[in-house]
Amino acid sequence: MAVVTPPAGASNAEIVRWAFEMINAHDVQALGQLWTEATVERFPSSTQHGADAMVRYFEVLFAAVPDAHMDVIAVAENGDDVFIHWRLTGTHSGAPFEGIDATGRAVAIDGMDHFVIRDGIVATNFVVYDQMQFARQIGMLPPDGSAADRATKAAFNAKTRLLSRLRSRRRT
Numbered sequence: 001m002a003v004v005t006p007p008a009g010a011s012n013a014e015i016v017r018w019a020f021e022m023i024n025a026h027d028v029q030a031l032g033q034l035w036t037e038a039t040v041e042r043f044p045s046s047t048q049h050g051a052d053a054m055v056r057y058f059e060v061l062f063a064a065v066p067d068a069h070m071d072v073i074a075v076a077e078n079g080d081d082v083f084i085h086w087r088l089t090g091t092h093s094g095a096p097f098e099g100i101d102a103t104g105r106a107v108a109i110d111g112m113d114h115f116v117i118r119d120g121i122v123a124t125n126f127v128v129y130d131q132m133q134f135a136r137q138i139g140m141l142p143p144d145g146s147a148a149d150r151a152t153k154a155a156f157n158a159k160t161r162l163l164s165r166l167r168s169r170r171r172t
Contacts, residue, residue, distance in 0.1 A: 004030040012117040013077035016084055023070050026062045028055050034122045041125045045098055064097030065090035065107065073110070080123070082115040088129075092138045103138045 004027060006018045015034070022030040035041075035051035048054050062068055068090040076083045089108045096102065111129030115122055135141040142148030 003033070005033060006120060010120070011077060012080060012082045012115070013075050015117055015120060016082045016113075016115055017072060017075060020070055020072050020084070020086065023058070023068075026058075026068070028058045028062070031055065031058060034120075036121055039122050039124070041122070041127065043127045044129060044131050060095070060097060063095035064102065065092055066094045067091050080116050080118055082113075082117055084113045084115070086111055086113070100138065100140065103140075105138050107134060107137045109134050109137070 004022065004025075006015050010018065019031060019034055032051055032055045035054045037050040037052075039050060039054065041048040041054055041057075043057075046057075048057050065088075068088060071087045071089070073085040073087060075085075087108065087110050089106070091106050092100075092103050094102055109129050111127060113128075114126040116124045132141065136143055142152060
C-alpha cells in the first residue's frame with residue numbers, strides 16, 4: 001500500500017489539518033513524514049526528539065487508546081506558526097500509556113498545539129492539555145470536590161505545613 005502524503009502546495013495550517021486526519025486514521029507511517037531527526041515535540045509529560053521517537057509515541061498512544069479520535073476545534077496560522085485547539089476522545093482500554101495500565105474508562109480532553117512548520121516539516125511543537133483532568137477521567141485521581149479529593153488535599157496541605165515548620169526551625 002502506498003504511503004499517504006500531505007497535499008502538494010499545502011499551507012502550514014493545511015499540513016497540520018492533514019496530520020490530524022492521519023492521527024484519526026492511526027496512520028503512523030504517513031505521520032512519520034512530518035518529522036526529521038531534528039524535530040522536537042514537547043508534551044506535558046515528556047519531550048520527544050526526532051521522527052522515530054514521534055512515530056513510537058503515536059504507536060504507544062494508539063495501542064493504549066485504540067479508538068483515539070481528535071476533533072479539530074480551531075486553527076490559526078501565522079507564517080511558520082500554526083496553533084490548533086483539539087479535543088481527544090477515546091477509551092483507555094489497550095496497552096499501558098506512560099506507565100499507566102488500561103482502566104477501561106472513557107477520556108475526553110481538550111488541548112492545544114503550537115507547531116512551527118518549516119518547508120512542510122515540523123521543526124517544533126509544544127503540546128498543552130490538562131493532565132489533572134486526564135488523571136481524573138482514568139481514575140488515577142479522585143473526582144474534583146469528592147470526599148477522596150478533599151482528603152487528598154487535606155493530607156497534602158498538612159504535609160506542606162509540617163515541612164514548612166521543620167524548615168523554619170532549621171533556620172533558627
